[in-house]
Amino acid sequence: MVDEGILREIYAVLEDRRDNPVDSYTSRLMTDDEKRAEDKILEKIGEEAAEVIIASKNNERLVEESADLIFHTLLLLVYKGIPFESLLEEFAARRK
Numbered sequence: 001m002v003d004e005g006i007l008r009e010i011y012a013v014l015e016d017r018r019d020n021p022v023d024s025y026t027s028r029l030m031t032d033d034e035k036r037a038e039d040k041i042l043e044k045i046g047e048e049a050a051e052v053i054i055a056s057k058n059n060e061r062l063v064e065e066s067a068d069l070i071f072h073t074l075l076l077l078v079y080k081g082i083p084f085e086s087l088l089e090e091f092a093a094r095r096k
């Protein structure tokens with residue numbers, strides 16, 4: 001049984017990839033120096049957002065493409081040094 005704790009786990013892995021870079025997709029994105037890392041991550045978010053729109057319109061791969069978009073958004077937050085708790089607190093503050 002998977003629960004939402006998986007997102008916190010992934011976040012911690014991404015923080016580790018940022019702080020202790022290894023030869024991996026996310027470390028490469030966060031430590032890129034040819035093109036600024038932030039720009040590359042933002043570009044991925046743009047691509048993934050477009051893929052979510054196409055998936056929704058075609059009624060296929062919506063879960064997969066949404067996961068890609070959420071994943072790259074989490075990657076941006078990690079890259080920017082924002083703690084996972086801040087995201088949770090933001091949602092909690094919006095609760096009605």
Ligand SMILES: N=c1c2ncn([C@@H]3O[C@H](COP(=O)(O)OP(=O)(O)OP(=O)(O)O)[C@@H](O)[C@H]3O)c2ncn1[C@@H]1O[C@H](COP(=O)(O)O)[C@@H](O)[C@H]1O
Pocket residue numbers: 010013014017024025026027047067068071
């Ligand atoms: N959840 C994910 C995850 N979701 C998506 N992706 C990657 O995001 C990319 C999505 O890009 P696209 O859909 O455009 O597919 P693509 O054409 O293969 O990608 P590009 O070559 O264009 O970058 C793919 O390379 C996926 O592998 C992810 N990569 C990693 N994770 C998690 O992040 C952790 C750290 O990852 P590594 O740094 O690779 O160890 C892993 O343990 C996983 O839990």
